[in-house]
């Protein structure tokens with residue numbers, strides 16, 4: 001996910017924090033400060049939010065552990081103001097597995113709340129002043145965990161309830177339709193909740209932000225699944241550009257400019273004498289290098305290193321994930337046997353493939 005920072009790695013899963021999370025912290029600190037307790041109030045509020053998000057993280061690791069039980073790894077978890085997002089390497093295919101993975105997150109919060117209740121001898125009683133009057137830290141944390149259970153079981157993506165709903169629907173209809181229905185219900189809930197808040201005149205900016213996030217996430221989930229369905233069984237080699245121009249490292253920038261202007265290709269692989277890939281020069285890099293070094297400068301000195309590449313037989317959906325996470329618009333496709341660059345993968349070409357497949361499906 002873009003706009004996020006890495007915090008560390010736990011059991012092979014990278015833990016990241018989205019920048020908007022810091023906006024939440026700042027907001028909470030300001031609220032704490034305006035509560036009449038000054039800096040102490042702000043510190044107290046920030047400490048609580050941090051503890052609350054440790055619970056969010058443990059919740060996510062509930063999902064991660066359950067997924068691992070089905071042989072699914074989780075490359076990263078991102079903390080957002082609305083909670084955590086564990087990006088599973090793939091979704092469990094069987095609805096029953098998705099159900100288990102979805103439920104294991106809230107289960108962690110149930111365990112934490114029960115633990116706090118037993119340890120502190122706290123009764124679970126709803127006290128609306130608890131969160132306003134700088135109430136008891138652990139009691140607040142226990143209530144927070146219970147709220148997380150309730151919130152996460154709302155049947156809308158990206159909450160676990162959305163996945164639970166999809167898994168249950170998935171028992172009777174196919175995965176794509178189950179996702180569409182679950183996403184539509186999620187968006188309806190988000191819009192209704194947002195409208196009700198606005199109409200009641202009690203709209204809290206945080207809650208409106210959550211409704212907005214939920215609305216976007218539901219749409220994204222549906223789009224992702226229908227894209228995955230469309231690309232099912234396709235590999236990188238089916239979508240890559242094989243008719244492309246490459247340049248030698250001693251070619252001059254003006255030679256690349258000539259290629260750029262004479263054709264539709266934007267990014268050019270730089271190949272060594274034996275066809276081995278040395279790097280890539282993107283249009284953006286080319287333009288930057290031109291203003292810095294002028295047209296008579298060898299490409300070899302300004303090419304971008306090869307940190308990201310994909311093999312031709314990689315699953316296309318997986319490769320699109322790699323492309324999405326990469327900072328450049330084109331990925332070289334490397335034959336693992338020869339080490340040669342045999343194609344280029346970019347979003348434009350994949351889009352064309354999608355158009356063709358959609359047209360064929362209609363025909």
Ligand SMILES: [Zn+2]
Pocket residue numbers: 059060063102105106152159160
């Ligand atoms: Zn969850």
